[in-house]
Amino acid sequence: xxxxxxxxxxxxxxxxxxxxxxxxxxxxxxxxxxxxxxxxxxxxxxxxxxxxxxxxxxxxxxxxxxxxxxxxxxxxxxxxxxxxxxxxxxxxxxxxxxxxxxxxxxxxxxxxxxxxxxxxxxxx
Numbered sequence: 001x002x003x004x005x006x007x008x009x010x011x012x013x014x015x016x017x018x019x020x021x022x023x024x025x026x027x028x029x030x031x032x033x034x035x036x037x038x039x040x041x042x043x044x045x046x047x048x049x050x051x052x053x054x055x056x057x058x059x060x061x062x063x064x065x066x067x068x069x070x071x072x073x074x075x076x077x078x079x080x081x082x083x084x085x086x087x088x089x090x091x092x093x094x095x096x097x098x099x100x101x102x103x104x105x106x107x108x109x110x111x112x113x114x115x116x117x118x119x120x121x122x123x124x
Contacts, residue, residue: 010122011057011093017049018074018115021081043084050088061094063123066102070118072111080107085117093121 020043039047069082082105086097094100101124108118 009061010120011061012118012120013054014116014118015050015053015085016114016116017046017053018078019071019081019084019117020046021079021084046084047088050085051092054088054092056092060091061099061121061123063099064101065094065099065121066104066124067100068104068106068120070106070108072108072114072116072118074110074112074115076110080105082117085119089119089121 020040067082067086069085071080071082071085082103086100090097
């Protein structure tokens with residue numbers, strides 16, 4: 001593992017918009033005669049929303065991290081799924097989502113007016 005400044009370092013932020021479930025966010029398309037899986041339109045739209053709202057940290061987290069996330073959805077229907085958000089944080093918050101060694105994912109409830117993910121990342 002790389003040397004990591006072990007001072008208490010934490011970064012908290014909020015991303016507005018309802019994340020797509022990664023399990024349900026793939027569709028099959030044909031490239032010529034070859035089938036391939038790509039992200040759904042909802043997942044691609046969420047990635048764009050995330051990128052527009054998330055600042056790139058000057059010093060990315062480089063060691064093992066823990067993530068706490070509270071996700072608020074528009075309805076009760078979606079599965080609680082943080083995987084698209086973890087993918088989106090690569091190169092914005094940390095170098096690679098393999099650094100995430102601890103997760104606390106909370107269903108925050110329904111907020112039709114402001115679906116969002118409240119996220120906190122810290123060194124372990």
